[in-house]
Amino acid sequence: MNDVLVLAEHLNGELKDVTFEMLTHARVLADAGGAKVAAVLFGSGVGDLAEKLTAEADEVLVRDHDGFANYNSAVYQPVLADVIRGREPSVVMIGHTAFGVDLAPSLSVALDAPLATDLIDLAVEGTDLVATRQTHGGKVNERVGFGDAAVRLVTVRPAAFAPQAGSRGGSVIALDTDVPQEPAFRRFVEYVEAAAGDVDITKSDVVIAIGRGIKEEENLAMINEFAELLGGVVACSRPVVDAGWLPKDRQVGSSGKTVKPKLYVAIGVSGQFQHVAGMKSAETIVAINKDPKAPIFQAAHFGIVGDLMKVVPALTEKITELRA
Amino acid sequence: MKIVVCVKQVPDTAEADVKLGSDGRGIEMEGLPLQINESDNYALEESLLIKEDRDGEVTVITLGPESADEVLRMSMAKGADEAVRLADPALEGGDAWAVALALAKAIGGMEYDLVLTGCMASDDGMTQVGVTLAEMLGVPHATYVTEMEIGDGSVTVGRELEGGLVERVEMSLPAVVTIQTGINEPRYASIMGIAKAAKREIHTKSAADLCLDAGEAGEAGSRTKLLKLDYPPAGEGAEILDGTPSEASAKLANVLKEKGFA
């Protein structure tokens, strides 16, 4: 087996968690196949980040260039393609993030290499690598092979692997690959921070989150009452924001906020990984959902299978009784 | 402005017990209602809003069996002008690469300024076809788009990144944009409108029409190989508090009390 290449993702001078998660799993794969782990880092003024990665990989390939000051797949893609052509790794791991999803498929076409996205596992089986990914909202696991490809591209679901600190003591290798000018056909304009709302859900010890199962905007009143009882704030998953029932700053998940409260109660939330990514570190997680197969029960510590319209009023009543 | 919208018909499995087929390579479709993929529906709406805002023409395209005509008719009822179905069993069963290649062959032969599609299919969750298609067409792309403004020969989009951050990108046209849910409020297609659309022609294209030979289409043309479907292993999961809503709630209230929340 050749190298396992991991593309490091970073923003505002910080490496993303998914980078460390991928590197952890890359070491497992490389050790099994007698291969090396190489981290690839593109950016502008990223010397510190390269140092941080030396413990995680056998080699840290760095291209430090002004052209990487902001992410643009049209700039990243040809440079990364060049690096891959030069090293012929067996696997290239990219985070299944807004960044990775924008980049990996175009890389796959440029290299004519197979791509499997949103992996929750990747294992050596015989001479091939087999990827595991989820379909149908997490109700099915799909195993995917890569045929006889020499280079395999994958995007890896954030939080699929638990990160462990490495002790590789890898060397930093500065690359001198050409970095193209930002093309006229796709130009980075700016980053826009989400507007701050009246409630900061990341600051509360108790978060009551609602999802698609809430069905009607009117049912929010019942949830507000329940949240008030527990001294918590009301947050939600994506469909509630799409419906316009709560503002974007109440959304928990990969494209919303990450919360780590003492208590997280997920009501009518199915538990898609994008949501779970934003709340999995809560101390105590309670799920109320009428679908016993909902993935949220995998993330929760305590669960009630039932109709939220019955459970929430009953729970409100029981807690009120306990306090009386 | 000529807009092509790529749509997919998917089963609604939100509340369903998904059962695997006996060959382990598909799910049992019996009893599952079919619908337009959620983010594709937002992409379609976005195309119609552009069409209404400036003169435009919307073509919807799908790859799938005859049942997928339902999604095309619904799209025409909402205001799409033309509909194309890549209709050939040989094209089915492919991975994102094979699907994107068939779409690229079909769209490459059309006049277009903008290609819109949903950012992810709710069934296979691949998040891959739109960008692959753009690269095959040789045009720029942007993914996870939650805001869009058409300029003069260009489009400026807002991409939704992690943590609520939005990245603004400007692209020249033609371009491929993958749309995230919530960008607009999709309209309703009345049954009467769908019935009227049923009288309109749906253009069909076979693998041969797209100049794809057997090795390039469907499963044979796929770069990844589907090996097997399984049910996710039951993890440790939550401790389920059972009983009637009242009994289960009493148990939970006690747990919360022990932990100091009640």
Added chain:
Amino acid sequence: MPRVAARGPQAFNTRTGGHMPTLAEKYELLACIQCGRCTAGCPVSLRTPLNVRKLVYEGQIGPGPAGAHERPQAWSCTTCSTCTERCPKGVKPMELLIGLRGKSIERGKALPAVRDALESTFKHGNPWGRSRDKRAEWADELDVPIAGEGEAIPLLYYVGCTPAYDPRVQDVARALVRLLEAAGVTYSTFGTAESCCGNEVKRMGEEGLFELLVEGNRELFAGHDVGSIVTGSPHCMNTFLKEYGEPVGEVVHYSQLLARLLDEGRLEFKGSVEKKVTYHDPCFLGKHNSIFDEPRSVLERIPGVEFEELDRSRERALCCEGGGGRMWVEAEEERGERLADTRVKDAVDLGADVLVTACPFCLLTLEDAVKTSGCEGKIEILDIAELAALAL
């Protein structure tokens, strides 16, 4: 004198070369004498900008609005039918309002909640966004007969979407099953094969979907040689009786069946309910179908019940605002007290322990109103089947 719009009430459809009926023609608005009895009787005119007379007037003097999207107040109508009932000239203002909604639906301009309810009905056969295979879950712990393929059904219990899916109203369906069992009634249901009746769909203006439901249901009924039907909601009964064209069989509301079972001595109350009870007439049972006496006769025969009428009862009963698609639509620019709140307060003032009704929508809106009007703990809302089952 009002300025007559250039296009006038007679419009010519240039696209087809044919004549498209104007609003005035379609709803015979020219007969209107602008007396205002419609608006004066309209229960929501005090609470919303809906002015029925004015909308009729707009249709009289010109082409009128292109749809409810131009006059969102048309979504405030509960289709209680008071306006149509009160019109001295036979004009049908309620039909005009539904027609305006229909024009919006045709243009794709349905309100999001209406859109979701309609799409769900098309996809799953119910407006609540729930999957078809959960439709019989309410009866999981009961022994409710489900007709097999092609099996004849002399008496069909048509459950309806809200009793089948809403956790509160499921209790009503279960209570009714206990009553039917106690009376030894032989009946059957369609289980998960049952689909929405279409009453609300029609009132949301989605005529095409309504026709599709009618066709499907007629086929289903015919395939089982259905004799008579007892419905779990006055809304279902209303549409089966009046809007399905050819009769689909004898259709009764469960309060009528209960009254009949009591008359025949098949249903007997062994227990009693020592409560002061009053009754809220559902619009689709009362005003629309003149069923006033049977529910009262059931209540009066429950041992222990002390029955007293609300001031506004029978034909004058106040609407709860849950009909005509309003379960899915918030009224435009609401002001003042919700009618359901007024209703609950009236019942409390009467000193009633229980406010009884006989409709899933009334039950839900009134129960909600107990909370919003601050009457919690002062009164209980029950369905007539639930109260009767308490006395078994």
